[in-house]
Structures are given as C-alpha cells and as structure tokens.
Amino acid sequence: MTPESLKIELQARVAHAVTPREAAVDVMKRLQAHYGWLTDEAVGETAELLGLSHLQVEELATFYEMIYRRPVGKRVIHVCDSISCWAMGGEPLMAHLAQHLGIAPGETTPDGLFTLLPCCCLGNCGEAPTMMIGERQYGRLDRETAGRILEAERESLLSATKEG
Numbered sequence: 001m002t003p004e005s006l007k008i009e010l011q012a013r014v015a016h017a018v019t020p021r022e023a024a025v026d027v028m029k030r031l032q033a034h035y036g037w038l039t040d041e042a043v044g045e046t047a048e049l050l051g052l053s054h055l056q057v058e059e060l061a062t063f064y065e066m067i068y069r070r071p072v073g074k075r076v077i078h079v080c081d082s083i084s085c086w087a088m089g090g091e092p093l094m095a096h097l098a099q100h101l102g103i104a105p106g107e108t109t110p111d112g113l114f115t116l117l118p119c120c121c122l123g124n125c126g127e128a129p130t131m132m133i134g135e136r137q138y139g140r141l142d143r144e145t146a147g148r149i150l151e152a153e154r155e156s157l158l159s160a161t162k163e164g
C-alpha cells in the first residue's frame with residue numbers, strides 16, 4: 001500500500017469516529033502494521049491525523065501494551081502474567097518459551113521472527129495460562145502445546161517469506 005492510500009484510509013477512519021481520540025488505537029495499530037512498529041514518523045503521522053500533539057500520542061502509545069515504540073519481531077508473543085495465569089503455570093510457561101526461543105523476556109530472536117513479552121490479563125482467565133501471538137490467543141497451554149504453536153508460527157512466517 002502506498003503512503004498516500006494509507007493516509008486516505010486512515011483519514012476515513014478518523015472521519016467516522018465520534019472523537020479523534022476514539023480512533024487513536026486503530027490508527028496507531030494500522031501504522032504499526034505498516035512500519036512493523038510505531039516509529040517516530042508514525043507518531044508524527046498519528047498526531048497529524050488526530051489533531052493531537054506528539055506528546056499526547058506518546059502518552060496513548062505507551063499506555064497500550066500492544067503498541068510498540070521499539071522495533072519488534074514479525075510476531076510478538078504476549079504471555080499473560082496476571083493472577084489466574086500465574087496460578088496456572090504462566091511463569092514456567094514463559095521460562096519454557098524463553099528457553100525454546102533462546103532469548104529472555106523482552107528480547108527479539110536474532111532472526112527477527114519473534115519478540116517475547118509479558119503482559120497483563122488478556123481476558124481469557126478461564127483458559128489460563130494464556131498467550132497471544134499476533135492477533136491470535138491460545139489458552140490452556142502446556143509446554144508441549146506452546147512449543148508446537150511456536151513451531152507452526154515459525155513455519156508459517158518462513159513460508160510467507162519465501163513466497164513474498
């Protein structure tokens with residue numbers, strides 16, 4: 001998508017919102033998808049589109065866990081560390097994922113495929129422990145299932161890279 005057509009798409013989203021702030025997360029997520037993370041340039045574009053200051057956009061961006069102000073891998077793995085998931089094995093799950101990927105929480109794999117991050121409740125407490133990869137949520141995880149999911153994600157990313 002060209003920068004111009006992206007701008008037109010985002011202007012339309014803002015125009016349909018009751019207030020520009022209502023469209024803020026949508027706009028930031030769309031720009032994030034375009035750039036790979038919310039770059040300084042994307043913050044500036046968001047500010048311009050919404051009629052907000054850069055600082056106001058920064059405040060919004062840093063409030064939402066799914067908005068990344070630093071470069072991330074192609075897929076971000078969010079592992080819930082809130083109470084239900086913690087009680088159901090969230091900590092060992094995170095340790096297993098970190099070991100499987102060869103990185104610590106907060107880091108990105110050297111091949112740029114995955115970033116591993118802890119996060120607050122994903123609203124899937126009844127199926128704890130939970131993680132989210134991209135837009136997809138996975139619950140009732142154990143080490144084997146989580147490992148299989150990671151490998152399936154890796155396969156799909158690698159085949160998409162080959163096709164692209």
Ligand code: FES
Pocket residue numbers: 080081082083084085086120121122123124125126128129130
């Ligand atoms: S505590 Fe993990 S999804 Fe709610």
